[in-house]
Amino acid sequence: MRVEKLTAHIGAELVDVDLAEAARNDDLFGAIHAELLKHKVLFLRNQLISKGDHVDFAHRFGDLEDHPVAGSDPDHPGLVCIYKDLNSPPDFYENAWHCDATWRACPPMGAVLRYIEGPAVGGDTMWANMVKAYADLPDHIKETIDGLYARHSIEASFGARMPIEKRHALKAQYPDAEHPVVRTHPETGEKVLFVNSFTTHFTNFHAPENVRYGQDYAPGGANLLHYLMGRAAIPEYQVRWRWEPNSVAIWDNRSTQHYAVMDYWPAVRKMERAGIIGDKPF
Template identity: 35%
Template structure:
């Protein structure tokens, strides 16, 4: 069955049909998906009841897999991150962020599978960082070009949240020790498309090195606010067994936390990426 693609928003996002992600796909399908990912930035698949093993196997076709150093992972398969949110484990992804930019080599992609959903709510939005960059004025683009910013794990992962029990606290402290703040370019060139995109995010970016503290704060506040402009986003209303596959090099996302006290459970596989330039 041929792959069918339907664009769902102007800035980014496409629904892909005609694939069963539980199967070992031929290399030609993987190549086509890789191209579609770069073109559409986030791909959505319906009716994909993958096991964690099948999800990890699919993700591993695109690169080596990342194991999150802080967030819960499946004990039997640590390449699958568990986002199981409820009144006892509150959601913390309701802010615009790009995953794991506290690493020198942030992920290439995230692959998220919906396992249990609230009756209503719990949508996720993605925002195109290339569309954002392209929407800026030419003088603003020139100003940002060549600037670098610091990204810090502690900004999105505050120590208080990860101090509930000794094992979680010890794991958190090891992660923070292993991940000192890193520097990335403010404007990133996509390694495949060559398109430029803004590469700062409210989740992890703390300051722009070349600016004074006040200037950095003002410029970052402006840039952070841009991600949420509706024109730059796509919003996904999940059904159980949906999968979203995003290019983490050129997008930010925001998981709406409007469903408590209901429970929402997601599994994420994360493909390792390269050093941004």
């Protein structure tokens, strides 16, 4: 296995690796796992693997989860089919900078995404290193957000386009989750900035040290959250991947955010993702 870094702070391409073999080879899987913790997102090309191989490899990291809105392949539970076709309107909500499913009490540990079919140009995906995004914060901001918690909502994101009854039913099934604004990576011990487009507000900012007669001190809770969410958009923390058929991305959802660029409509794009169940952030 050869490892080629793609940027200074995030991302590496693995060369001469077969993920079908890695699903059954403890040493090879262990080496890939170690590189994932180091580089946070890994990329491979020419992976002529079956859906079964895809699921088997992802399952090496842990149990897989379904998505309540997207669903999964009926023959391969946990394999979510993300198919965009000519019937997907150009204004259809595609993406923003996010960690997958932080509206869950236990967001995914990571995911394995395979590109099946897509446009000749466009449809790239970007990832950002949220460990570096936190590390570079000014000290006074780190002090302000130390101990803060924030709310994450599926109702305000995937549910926003639903009729009110369906939206409320979705929230009843998946109540808003509360997570620390700065989480600790359970394997590396790194501090990670953990707010994204699923985050709606801080839950414990409105305290005497921050509020005067009911009005937040500047920069205020909303402005602070907007500033922190904008950290993912800084190019120095990013890697951008151009897809080809049978390309695969493996990412650590605990330490990254990603953005699927929607610049390809009306072309077709088909991808399949296996999401791995994670633990409760702390």
